Amino acid sequence: MKDPGESRTSEPDPLAHRSRGAGPVRRADRGGRWARRGSAPAAASAGAAWALGLTLAVAIAACGPHEPPALVAANTWSPAAAGAAQHEVVVRHAGQSGRLGLEVAARGPSGDWARVPCATCHTLLAPPSPAQRVAGVSEFHTGLRLRHGELTCGSCHGAPDYAALRLADGRDVQPADVMTLCGQCHGSQRRDWEHGAHGGMRGHWDLTRGPRERQTCTACHDPHAPAFVGMNPAPGPRDRFQGPRTEEHHD
Amino acid sequence: MTDEQGRPAAGGDGHDGSIWDRRVSRRTVAKVGAGMLGVAAFGRALAPLTEWAESLSMDEFLQRHYKELTPEDMAAVIARVEAETKRDYGADVTVTDTKAQDGVQFGYALNLSVCIGCRKCVEACHLENNHDRATNNSYIRVFEMDKGSLDFERGDATYDHPVPQPDKFYLPVQCQQCDNPPCVSVCPVEATWKEQDGVVVVDYDWCIGCRYCEAACPYHARRFNWKRPEIPAAEVNPNQGYLSNRIRPQGVMEKCTFCLHRTRQGRLPACLEACPTGARVFGNLLDPSSEIRWVLANKRVFVLKEELGTRPRFFYFFDK
Numbered sequence: 001m002k003d004p005g006e007s008r009t010s011e012p013d014p015l016a017h018r019s020r021g022a023g024p025v026r027r028a029d030r031g032g033r034w035a036r037r038g039s040a041p042a043a044a045s046a047g048a049a050w051a052l053g054l055t056l057a058v059a060i061a062a063c064g065p066h067e068p069p070a071l072v073a074a075n076t077w078s079p080a081a082a083g084a085a086q087h088e089v090v091v092r093h094a095g096q097s098g099r100l101g102l103e104v105a106a107r108g109p110s111g112d113w114a115r116v117p118c119a120t121c122h123t124l125l126a127p128p129s130p131a132q133r134v135a136g137v138s139e140f141h142t143g144l145r146l147r148h149g150e151l152t153c154g155s156c157h158g159a160p161d162y163a164a165l166r167l168a169d170g171r172d173v174q175p176a177d178v179m180t181l182c183g184q185c186h187g188s189q190r191r192d193w194e195h196g197a198h199g200g201m202r203g204h205w206d207l208t209r210g211p212r213e214r215q216t217c218t219a220c221h222d223p224h225a226p227a228f229v230g231m232n233p234a235p236g237p238r239d240r241f242q243g244p245r246t247e248e249h250h251d
Numbered sequence: 252m253t254d255e256q257g258r259p260a261a262g263g264d265g266h267d268g269s270i271w272d273r274r275v276s277r278r279t280v281a282k283v284g285a286g287m288l289g290v291a292a293f294g295r296a297l298a299p300l301t302e303w304a305e306s307l308s309m310d311e312f313l314q315r316h317y318k319e320l321t322p323e324d325m326a327a328v329i330a331r332v333e334a335e336t337k338r339d340y341g342a343d344v345t346v347t348d349t350k351a352q353d354g355v356q357f358g359y360a361l362n363l364s365v366c367i368g369c370r371k372c373v374e375a376c377h378l379e380n381n382h383d384r385a386t387n388n389s390y391i392r393v394f395e396m397d398k399g400s401l402d403f404e405r406g407d408a409t410y411d412h413p414v415p416q417p418d419k420f421y422l423p424v425q426c427q428q429c430d431n432p433p434c435v436s437v438c439p440v441e442a443t444w445k446e447q448d449g450v451v452v453v454d455y456d457w458c459i460g461c462r463y464c465e466a467a468c469p470y471h472a473r474r475f476n477w478k479r480p481e482i483p484a485a486e487v488n489p490n491q492g493y494l495s496n497r498i499r500p501q502g503v504m505e506k507c508t509f510c511l512h513r514t515r516q517g518r519l520p521a522c523l524e525a526c527p528t529g530a531r532v533f534g535n536l537l538d539p540s541s542e543i544r545w546v547l548a549n550k551r552v553f554v555l556k557e558e559l560g561t562r563p564r565f566f567y568f569f570d571k
Contacts, residue, residue, distance in 0.1 A: 188570070196542030197362065197550070200529040201519065205541075209517030220527070228528065230413045234370035237408065238387045 130154025
């Protein structure tokens, strides 16, 4: 067996695929790249962002039909010192199509469920008020329950591009870069995420020897109800000392 | 001259010297009986030795300490371990002996603010490290603790209800890889020691199973193999390290090694990858840009039982 450890993962490992294609890539300053990413949507004309634009273009081009659609090479931040040849940190963003847009599930004329881009309806409808609350929606999205502070639909979504997310200042941000959107309120979580202290990871701690996979906020948190729900724990130990707890006293 | 039965008379006592005729004294019978009983008892007493010898080859019995093995010895030992795993468990495994790297000191940190006690790390450790399936053994024990207290006596490691409970917090405990490890100093045969990268390891073939180290560890982080681990062939993790997750023999100690068969190849530990909340941070303490260094510099960090002077490399922190 060549790499038996990898074969233990039940799901296909998109990391291995990408790392073979990309190989070790040179990563420059970490702070600078993040600063550029933060201002990305409005900085298309800024000369300093040409490298980022190139990165995004490569990412979008790479998301063709032969690429796993659940994978977006959005984050190229890496923690190592400048100048070291390193593998990528790849951010997984589940449920996204190659268009990198939002979708909703809708029932078609045949009764089957299908993924429908937002623009299917929202190019025809008049844009709702940014203060529109989910509770007041009378048709479509009526099954949605929003448990996320005092947010309204317009806090994150809005015209003209419903396939993108909207920052508080009106700029668009792609779903793959949702950290920028959530970080507007959750700054400490965003900071911790950038430094690898929030959100899980897989792959290599040593990026000079292999890539790493991370996740966006929405991979773990439902953006409409972001609080972590409870779960049943995995089984506990069953050895001779760790049986079910009793209140016996040993004298 | 004959007696009344017509047998020839010999000497004055009626014996002719033939063994059939010699009268066996009661004392002789007792001696022989006691001798046979002694032989039987001796054989019975040695019976465990013969059973033991079935599971322990002469090569293994004569094997030297890990630190005294030459590369050729090591290759032979690894070949033997792989063959025995194939024979006993029916699994094709690859045993590696990756040495510690220069410039790497492993450290681990865990965020108690986000740990929800789901035991995914426990489960991942169980599978990764080839633990006995019957006991559901794992190197990680998650304590459900009362908020506002660090009293392990009141912690419950066997909870079985939905988590997280509102009035509890969850404290996973595994080997702290102490820089001043009490388990190492008590070992009478030097079967456990601290490696250059900070990981405390056990030579499973040198350990005599006295369990002193288990008693010495203030974190209850060591485990003893009371019996031979039972793992179905399909579930054996074939990526094995000689000092870490190869299947341990009966009667030896084992412990968390920060998954050194993974981490010494640059990969993250299995428990970290399994954590759904991202509570775990692992890295090189000597790399100033590593995540673990950022946590140590920017979070409120503490270690367990600091007053004992064990100097753990496993840190706990809070978000706020």
